[in-house]
Amino acid sequence: MAGKNDRDANLKRGIRVETASLIYNVLEVVVSVTAGLLTGSAALVSWGLDSTVEATSAGTLIWRLRGEAKGGDRRKVLHRKKVALAVVACAFWIVVAAILYEAVSAFLSQEAPGFNWWGISILFVSLVVNPFLAWGKYRYGKRLESPALKYDAKDTMICQYQTVVVLIGIGLTQWQGWWWADPVAALLIVPYVAWEGIEATKDAWSVDPDDAEAAA
Template sequence: MSSQQDNRQANLTRGIRVEIASLVYNIIEVVVSVTVGLLTGSAALVSWGLDSTVEATSAATLIWRLKGEKDGGDKRTVLHRKKVALYVVACAFWIVVAAILYEAVSAFVSQEAPGFNWWGIAILFVSLVVNPLLAWGKYRYGKRLDSPALKYDAKDTMICEYQTVVVLAGIGLTQWMGWWWADPVAALLIVPYVAWEAFEATKDARSVDPDEAEATPDA
C-alpha cells in the first residue's frame, strides 16, 4: 500500500511538472500571438492567442488541483478543487468564444487584410511541435493517475494543435492568395470547438459533488 502511495505521489509530481511546462509555454503563446495579432490586425491570430489563455487557465487550475491531493488533502477537498477548476475553465472558454466572435465580426466589417509578421508565424510553427509533446505528457500521467481532468486537458491541447493548423492556413491564404476574408473565417472555425469544450467543462463541473466523496481517487 505504501509502495502504491509512493508511486502515486511520484506521478502527481510529474503531472504537476507537465502542467507547469504547459502554463509557462501558453503564457508565451498568449503574449506573442495576441501582441502580433493586434499589431497586424489578424483576427485568427488574436483568437488563437486568446484560446491559449484557456490552456493556461486549465494548466494553472490543474496544478492547484493536483497539488491539493499531493499535499494530502482529503477526498472532499480534492473533489471541491476539481469542481472549482472545471468551472474556471468553462468560464474561460465562454469568454474566449465571445472574444473570437467580436474579433471576427470586426474583421468582416473592416474588410482589411491583416499584415504579415514572422514572429506570429514562428510561434505557430513552434506550437505544432510543442503541443503534441504536452498532450502526450498530460495523457500519460492522466492515465497513470486515472485522472479524467488530465486526460481532458490533453484533449484540449490537441484541439489547440488543430486550431494552429487552421490559423496557419488562414494566414497563408490571406497573404499569398489575397483572400482578406480567410483570416476571420479561420477564426470562426475555432468557435464550434471552443464552445463545445465550454459546454463539456460546464457539464462536468455540475456533475462533481464534493459531498459525495468516493472511495477511489479521481482527478
C-alpha cells in the same frame, strides 16, 4: 503503499507537465496576441486567446494537483477538482465570445491583416511543442483518473488543429489576397472550443464535494 507511492510520483510528474504548459502558453499568448493586434489578424488573436484557456487550465490544475499531493482529505480534493473543471469550462466560454467578437469585427472592416514573422514563428514552434504537452497531460490524466487533465490534453490538441487552420488562413490572406480567409479561420475554431466547454461544464456540475465516496 506501492500504489500510494505510484500516485504520488504521478502527481509530481503531472504538476511538472502542467508547469511547462503554463510557461509555454503564457509565451504563446504574449507573442501571438501582440502580433495579431499589430497586424490586425483576427485568427492570430483568436489563437492567442485560446492559449489563455490552456494557461488558465494549467494554473488551476497545478493548484488542484498540489492540493492532493499535500495530503488533503477527500472532500478538499473533490472541491479542487470541481473548481478546476469549472474554471476550465468558464475559460472555454470566454474564449468563444472573444473569438466571435474578433471575427465579426474583421468581417465588418474587410481589411486584410498584415504579416508578422513573430506570429508565424510561434505558430510553427507550437506545431512541435503541443503534441508533447498533450501526450504528457493525457498520460498522467489517465493514470490519476483526472478528467480535468484529460480535457486539458484535448484542448492542447485542439490548439494544434487551430494552429494549422490559422497558418492556412494567414497563408491564403497573404499570398492570395483573400481578406476573409483570416476571420473564417478564426470562426472554424469556435465549434471545437464550444464543444469542450459544454463537456467541461457537464463534468463540473457532476462533481459533488460532499460525496466522499466519489472518485477523486
